[in-house]
Amino acid sequence: MNQPKYRVFVCTRQRTQSEDCCFNCGGVEIYQAFCDEIDRQQLINQVEVRQSGCLDRCEAGTVVAVYRANWQNFTWLPDKIQHKVRKLLFPNRHLYGHLTSADIPEIVASHSIDGKPLKRCQIDIN
DSSP states (O other): OOOOOOEEEEEEOTTTTTTTTTTTTTTTHHHHHHHHHHHTOOOOOTTTEEEEEEEEEEGGOEEEEEEEETTTTOOSSSSHHHHHHHHHHHOOEEEEOOOOOOOHHIIIIIIITSSOOOOGEEEOOO
16 A cells, blocks of 8 residues: 555544634535545545544634655654654644635645645644
8 A cells, every 4th residue: 555645634623612623613524625625636545634633723713734644754752752853853744724615626736736835724833
């Protein structure tokens, strides 16, 4: 099985104490829109789409993280340290927020096909 070139994580977390959570802002619909667009563009072997938990940007509506898959493996390190090392050494990941289903084809084309993030929908990663 081939490794995908990109991984897309769509937050679908529902928080009971917040109306601004990704679930309430259409996270499941955005996830489905990504799946449909990846299928339509015939990128199933290149882009993997998954639902995720909270990406810590609840104020940005539905939040999506896109990064290069298997950029570097640090499997010999504990999980928390692997995450910190990747974040420091490989900032080639992007967060998108305030998304609607209409944004998804443009993100897929710009990011996954052209290799350039869609600046219009990006949010601060820090």
